[in-house]
Amino acid sequence: MKKLFFYLSAIAAVFAFGYSCSKNVEYRTQNAPALQPSKNDENAGNWKPVLLTAPDEFAVPAPGATGTPDYIAQINEMKSWQQNMSKADQQSVKYWSAGAVLRWNEILRELVAKFNLPPYQNPDGTYPVPNAANPLAYPYFPFANPPYAARAYAYVSAAQYDALIAAFHYKKLYNRKAPYAVDSSVKTLVPRSDLSSYPSEDAVVAGAASEMMKLLFPGSQDYINKKMEEHVHARMMAGVNVRSDIDAGLALGRAVAQKFIARGRTDRAGAAGGNAAMWKQLEDDCIARGETPWYSLETPKRPPMLPAFGKVKSLLLDSMTLISLRPGPPPSTNSELMGKEIKEIYDIVTKPTREQIAIVHHWADGVGTSTPPGHWNEIAAEDWIKEKYSEPRWARNMALLNIAMMDAAIVCWDTKYFYFNPRPSQMDKNIKTATGVPNFPAYISGHSTFSGAAATILGHILPSRANAYDAMATEASLSRMYGGIHYRSDCEKGLEVGINIGAKAVDRAKIDGAE
Amino acid sequence: MIKKYIPFFVLALSCCYNASGQTEMDAIMMNKKQMCIGPMYTYSSWDHYWEGKYKRNNQNLGKVSTQSFLLGANYGITDNLNVMVMAPYVWTKASAGTLRGMEGIQDISAFVKYRYIPFKKGNHKVSVFALGGVSAPLTDYVADFLPLSIGMGTTNVTGKLMADYQWKKITVTASAAYIWRSNVDIDRSSYYDTQLRLTNEVKMPDQMQYHIRAGYRGKYLLAEAVFTRMVTMGGNDITKNNMPSLNNRMNASIIGGQFKYHMPFHPNLALTGGVGYTVDGRNVGQTLSISGGIFYFFYFGKRQTPNS
Numbered sequence: 001m002k003k004l005f006f007y008l009s010a011i012a013a014v015f016a017f018g019y020s021c022s023k024n025v026e027y028r029t030q031n032a033p034a035l036q037p038s039k040n041d042e043n044a045g046n047w048k049p050v051l052l053t054a055p056d057e058f059a060v061p062a063p064g065a066t067g068t069p070d071y072i073a074q075i076n077e078m079k080s081w082q083q084n085m086s087k088a089d090q091q092s093v094k095y096w097s098a099g100a101v102l103r104w105n106e107i108l109r110e111l112v113a114k115f116n117l118p119p120y121q122n123p124d125g126t127y128p129v130p131n132a133a134n135p136l137a138y139p140y141f142p143f144a145n146p147p148y149a150a151r152a153y154a155y156v157s158a159a160q161y162d163a164l165i166a167a168f169h170y171k172k173l174y175n176r177k178a179p180y181a182v183d184s185s186v187k188t189l190v191p192r193s194d195l196s197s198y199p200s201e202d203a204v205v206a207g208a209a210s211e212m213m214k215l216l217f218p219g220s221q222d223y224i225n226k227k228m229e230e231h232v233h234a235r236m237m238a239g240v241n242v243r244s245d246i247d248a249g250l251a252l253g254r255a256v257a258q259k260f261i262a263r264g265r266t267d268r269a270g271a272a273g274g275n276a277a278m279w280k281q282l283e284d285d286c287i288a289r290g291e292t293p294w295y296s297l298e299t300p301k302r303p304p305m306l307p308a309f310g311k312v313k314s315l316l317l318d319s320m321t322l323i324s325l326r327p328g329p330p331p332s333t334n335s336e337l338m339g340k341e342i343k344e345i346y347d348i349v350t351k352p353t354r355e356q357i358a359i360v361h362h363w364a365d366g367v368g369t370s371t372p373p374g375h376w377n378e379i380a381a382e383d384w385i386k387e388k389y390s391e392p393r394w395a396r397n398m399a400l401l402n403i404a405m406m407d408a409a410i411v412c413w414d415t416k417y418f419y420f421n422p423r424p425s426q427m428d429k430n431i432k433t434a435t436g437v438p439n440f441p442a443y444i445s446g447h448s449t450f451s452g453a454a455a456t457i458l459g460h461i462l463p464s465r466a467n468a469y470d471a472m473a474t475e476a477s478l479s480r481m482y483g484g485i486h487y488r489s490d491c492e493k494g495l496e497v498g499i500n501i502g503a504k505a506v507d508r509a510k511i512d513g514a515e
Numbered sequence: 516m517i518k519k520y521i522p523f524f525v526l527a528l529s530c531c532y533n534a535s536g537q538t539e540m541d542a543i544m545m546n547k548k549q550m551c552i553g554p555m556y557t558y559s560s561w562d563h564y565w566e567g568k569y570k571r572n573n574q575n576l577g578k579v580s581t582q583s584f585l586l587g588a589n590y591g592i593t594d595n596l597n598v599m600v601m602a603p604y605v606w607t608k609a610s611a612g613t614l615r616g617m618e619g620i621q622d623i624s625a626f627v628k629y630r631y632i633p634f635k636k637g638n639h640k641v642s643v644f645a646l647g648g649v650s651a652p653l654t655d656y657v658a659d660f661l662p663l664s665i666g667m668g669t670t671n672v673t674g675k676l677m678a679d680y681q682w683k684k685i686t687v688t689a690s691a692a693y694i695w696r697s698n699v700d701i702d703r704s705s706y707y708d709t710q711l712r713l714t715n716e717v718k719m720p721d722q723m724q725y726h727i728r729a730g731y732r733g734k735y736l737l738a739e740a741v742f743t744r745m746v747t748m749g750g751n752d753i754t755k756n757n758m759p760s761l762n763n764r765m766n767a768s769i770i771g772g773q774f775k776y777h778m779p780f781h782p783n784l785a786l787t788g789g790v791g792y793t794v795d796g797r798n799v800g801q802t803l804s805i806s807g808g809i810f811y812f813f814y815f816g817k818r819q820t821p822n823s
Contacts (some may be wrong), residue, residue, distance in 0.1 A: 023698050028713045106711065113707035120756040138755065297613055299574035349615060357657055361702035368707055368757045378705060378713070425613045432615030484615070 028382060029106065034097035036191040037390035044392035045169030047513040049162040050315055050399060051259055055169035058255040060248055063174055063198045066182045074242035075183050081237045082187055089237055090189075096234040097190040098385070100205035101160055101394035105381055107227055108156055108209070109370035111217045115144035116368055118302070118439070125300035129273065135219035142216065146446055147309040147409040149371040151269055154399075154406035155260050156212045158315055161399035163208035163256035164201060164392040167249060171196040179242050188239040199248035200241040201391045206231045207253020215261050263315075272309040279303055286420040292333040294422045294441040305440040310414025315403045316508055325411045325500055327493050330421050330443035338427075341487040345424045346431050349484035356482040357434055363447060363479040364435040372447050372476070373405040376454035379472065383458075383465060396514050397461050404453040404505035408498050412449040415497070416441040424484060433484035444494035445486045448477035452498020457505040473498070538589075539599065539626040539646050540726060542679035542688045543737070545591030548816030552588040555787070555808030557581075561800030564662070567752030568797055577611025579662050579800060583621070595630040602653060605665040614663055617656070621666040624650030626673075644677040646692075659701035659717070661759040662800060668761070669696040669719055686739075687729040694722040699761055708751045708762060717761050720749030728773075735782065737775040741791075744768050753798050763798040770794055771804075783812045 045055050052058075064070050085093075096103055119128050119139035128139045135141035142148055176198035180186040195201075210228040214221045232250065235241045241249075282304070286293035296302045314322060331337040348356070365372045380401055384394060421443045425431045438446070455473035459466030477495045480486035509515060545551060560580035563572050587601035602623040608616035626648035634641040651670040652658075658668025677690035696719040705713045723746045730739030750764035771791030778784045788807040793799065 023718050025698065025712070025714050025716045025718050030713075106713070110707065110711035113711055117754065117756050299611065354655060354657075358702040361657070361659060362704065364703075366758075368754075369703075370705070370707070370711070375704070382713075431613070433613045434615055437613050484613075 029098065029102070029385065032098035032102070032385050034094070034190045035099040035102075035391075036388060037193070037393075038388040039390060039393075040193060040195055041390040041392050041514070042168065042172060042195060044165055044390070044396075044514070045167075045172055047165050047392065047396065048511065049165045050158040050403070051263060052162045052166060052256065055166045057259075058166060058252060060166075060170045060174075060199055060252050063176045063244055063248065066177060071182075071242065071244070074244060075179055075186065078179060078236050078239060078242055079186065081233075082189075082239060085237060089234075092230055092234045093189050093238045096202070096231050097238065099394060100202040100231070100391055101398055102381055102385065103231070104156070104160070104205060104209040104213075104227075105377055105398060107224075108153065108213060109374045109377055111213065111220055111223075112144045112149045112152065112374050113368060113370045114220075115140060115142055115217060116149065116371060118143060118145075118367065121300055121302075127300075127302055132218060135217075140219055144217075144371070145305055146365075146371040146373065146450070147272065147306050147312075147413055148269075150373045150402070150406045150409035150450070151264075151267075151312065152213075152216045153373050153377060153402040154315055155216070155264055156209055157395065157398040157402040159208040159212050159257045159260040160205050160253075161392070161395040162260075163204045163253045164395045166252055166256060167199050167201055167204040168392055170199055170248075170252070171201075174198055176245070178240060180239060186239050190238045190240060192240070197241055198245045199252050200232070200235060200245040201249065202235045202241065203232050203246040203249025204253040204256075205391065205395070207250035208257045209253070211254045211257035212260060215264070267313040269309070269312050272306040272312060273303075274307040276303075278307060282307060282417055282420050290332075290334070291420075292422055292427070294420050295426055296439055297423060297425055297437050298439055302439050304417070305438070306413060307417045307440075310410055310417055312406075312410050314407050314410055317407055317504055321504070322407070322411055322414065325407075325497060326415050326418060327444060327497050329419055330487075330489050330493075333421060333427070338487075341489060342424055342427050342431070345481060345484055345487060346428055348482055349431055349433065352434060352482060359475055359479045360434045360483040363476040364483065365447070366436050366438075372450040373402065373409075373454075375476075376401065376405065376450065376458070379469075380454075380458055383462060387462065393514065396512065400457050400461070400505050400509050400512075401454060403508075404457045404502050405450050407501045407504065408449040408453040409446070411497060411501060412444055412446050412494065413440075415444050416446075419443050424487060431484050435483040435485065437485050442486055443490050444497055445477060445480050445490040446494070447480050448473075448486075448491045448494025449498040449501070451476040452495040452500075453502040453505070454498075456499050456502025457509070460502075460506045460509055539628060539648060539673075539675065540690070540741075541728060541739075542630075542642060542644065542677060542686065543732075544594060544628070544630055545589050545597050546814075546816070547591050547593050548814070549591045550588065550813045550815065551785075551810045552813070553586070553808055553810035555585050555587065555806055557583045557585075557804055557806035559791075559802050559804030561793070561802045564800040565796045565798055566755065566757075569755075570801070573612075575612035576609045576614070576662070578609070580608050580610070581665075582606045595632075597628045598625065599628070600625045607663045607665055609663060616663050617660065617665050619656045619665050620654045621652065621656065622650045623653050624648060624671075638683045640681040642679040642681075644675075644679070644690075646673070646675040646677065646690075648673040648675075657702070658699055658761060659703065661761065661763075667696070667719075668699040668701075671696050675724075681732065684731055684733050685729075686732045688727070688739075690724075690726045692724040692726075694724060696721055701761070706760070708760060719762055720747050720764070722747050722765075735777040735779055739773055741771050741773055741789075742769070743771075743791075750798075759798060765799050766797040767793050767799045767802075768795040769802075775810075777812075783814075785810045785812065 130139045130141035175196045178197040206228045232246045283293045451473035455469035458469045477491040562578045583603040583605045585603035589599040605621045606618040672695045675692035679688040699717045725744040728739045728741040745767045747764045750762045773789035775787045793802045
């Protein structure tokens with residue numbers, strides 16, 4: 001009997017152990033609360049758009065009256081879905097209720113991480129180039145590296161922002177009541193709002209984001225479509241939009257996205273990869289200046305990443321302003337100062353502390369991640385959930401952040417290829433790195449430029465966090481020295497240039513009508 | 516007495532790493548009040564690895580090598596109940612590219628091994644064993660830097676059943692183990708595997724380990740051929756030209772041989788050694804490993820033959 005008791009206890013202990021050691025992980029935004037904006041921003045139709053010439057540049061037809069049989073049929077369609085909701089449907093409603101801009105930003109970061117993989121070499125030691133026309137064949141299109149990603153975040157965010165400005169213009173113009181305000185028997189599963197429901201702001205975001213993302217990630221069209229359908233269906237199941245609200249929103253979002261797509265086709269990003277003659281020219285010019293040129297540290301040697309990205313057109317700044325943001329030269333590769341900077345990096349990487357390595361890895365945002373711009377999107381989004389911004393304010397803030405980081409990419413890449421200076425491990429073979437060496441010139445540090453720009457605009461948007469953002473930017477910048485892949489000049493100058501770029505976004509924020 | 520579920524990517528797999536004699540991998544027991552203690556050195560390396568199921572090399576890593584130096588001890592509480600403890604110091608290195616290898620104290624592990632002999636007649640003897648073990652990192656080493664991290668960073672709990680048949684001096688041993696692995700906290704704030712994970716906690720799949728060994732078990736010499744199959748119960752493949760990650764589906768089939776030899780002039784002293792080669796794998800390096808160690812046996816009780 002005593003023995004039996006012992007065995008039963010042992011079995012119970014095993015189950016208790018199994019239970020307490022459950023490995024389920026709760027993701028940080030998985031249970032984000034339903035968005036209930038502290039301010040509706042119903043005048044967002046008057047905010048200054050990025051590309052639209054006017055909020056009514058794309059026509060949205062007047063909605064049908066709420067008393068018509070057609071409208072009543074739409075209400076009944078909504079109600080019938082509500083009666084047959086599966087557990088997955090309920091989860092979908094909850095997931096999307098956290099915010100349209102938030103969720104599409106997360107989806108975008110996911111696609112960037114998925115596609116942020118450098119192509120594997122050909123048998124002859126050359127590298128294949130991803131082809132947008134054939135995205136499902138290897139090498140998959142795109143290679144979502146940091147400049148590509150910075151541009152993708154900017155275009156998707158800006159398109160959502162312009163689309164929401166247009167949507168809020170029409171909301172005010174048509175002032176169609178929400179279904180629950182028309183029919184008191186409509187159940188709502190998410191917070192109600194006294195905003196006009198036509199066109200649906202969620203559908204506008206879904207339309208703009210999905211249309212942009214299908215262009216940027218053509219190999220994931222099915223996935224993007226599925227998310228878009230799930231999103232708008234969730235809003236109807238939630239009882240906040242009828243089908244005509246959704247259809248008008250999707251159409252408007254897609255129309256606005258088309259304007260950004262047309263712009264994207266002419267912003268010179270398509271030619272950013274350059275060609276063999278250009279790569280050779282960069283090297284020759286650097287030698288002619290008496291400097292040691294950058295070489296790829298990969299085997300086989302990989303062509304430099306997007307050497308003409310510095311020529312890409314900004315969504316905010318003209319090309320003269322962009323060039324004026326380029327810093328002066330790095331220390332000459334032959335100089336005593338450069339020797340000191342190389343020595344400093346050698347000393348750091350030879351005896352790194354555990355904390356330094358943690359900093360390197362926390363900010364590395366390398367292969368297979370959402371890139372440094374994606375990391376700053378993550379930081380911003382998770383802070384903004386608490387701020388209860390309206391959808392247009394979410395989109396406006398995301399657009400400011402990501403336009404600034406795209407400008408950081410442009411200026412940084414322009415600087416990198418203007419000076420073409422080598423990485424520490426090229427100058428001293430004994431410098432072994434704590435993270436991968438990026439395949440492009442060192443000066444100025446991309447992470448520092450992105451982070452300076454991001455922290456500056458984020459601190460303007462949320463002043464209570466400004467000091468924290470500055471500290472993060474400094475840490476992100478230093479992480480590249482700790483990792484052994486940048487000199488001090490790269491990092492300090494990069495941060496400074498980034499802050500200047502962020503200041504341009506702050507100037508824009510002050511006049512866009514949202515403050 | 517060797518650390519067992521060392522990441523294949525990082526180290527050779529257990530059996531190769533694990534030389535013969537009184538370990539959680541074999542059917543040898545310490546007698547009551549007998550203790551052995553000693554160091555073991557292992558060198559393992561690979562220059563090809565499986566990216567998912569695709570076998571390739573990587574000129575930006577060259578040859579990835581791991582050295583480990585461990586101390587282990589095994590004590591016989593009774594003839595049929597042993598406890599063992601071990602912990603290694605590990606170094607990693609890549610021969611090409613710029614990435615810096617890592618080093619440090621890895622995981623401590625402890626096992627309890629219980630034997631029951633249901634059948635013994637003439638030259639025939641059958642033994643069955645139940646083993647339980649735990650292992651956990653001794654330091655805050657960086658796990659999320661495969662293939663150059665020194666360990667996986669998991670806390671493991673292992674349950675194992677083993678059977679051994681002996682005819683005269685010929686033996687066959689087979690075992691199956693379930694290895695529960697804890698999640699791992701990494702320095703990154705999010706990661707992508709099959710989707711974007713907004714957490715620094717990596718969900719780790721559990722593992723199964725199957726092991727067969729057969730050979731000669733004499734008074735002083737023990738020599739066996741070994742085969743190990745390690746299977747990860749979930750996890751994703753490394754995508755093309757991506758970095759490996761902690762929660763990859765790491766599988767491996769390893770063949771090898773091990774020996775232990777007690778010095779006839781002084782049986783308290785034993786040399787052990789082994790080799791192992793990964794013949795097939797998934798998301799692991801094709802490792803060749805060689806190990807050697809010296810163990811010293813103390814007899815607090817009645818003296819008996821070494822390989823009882």
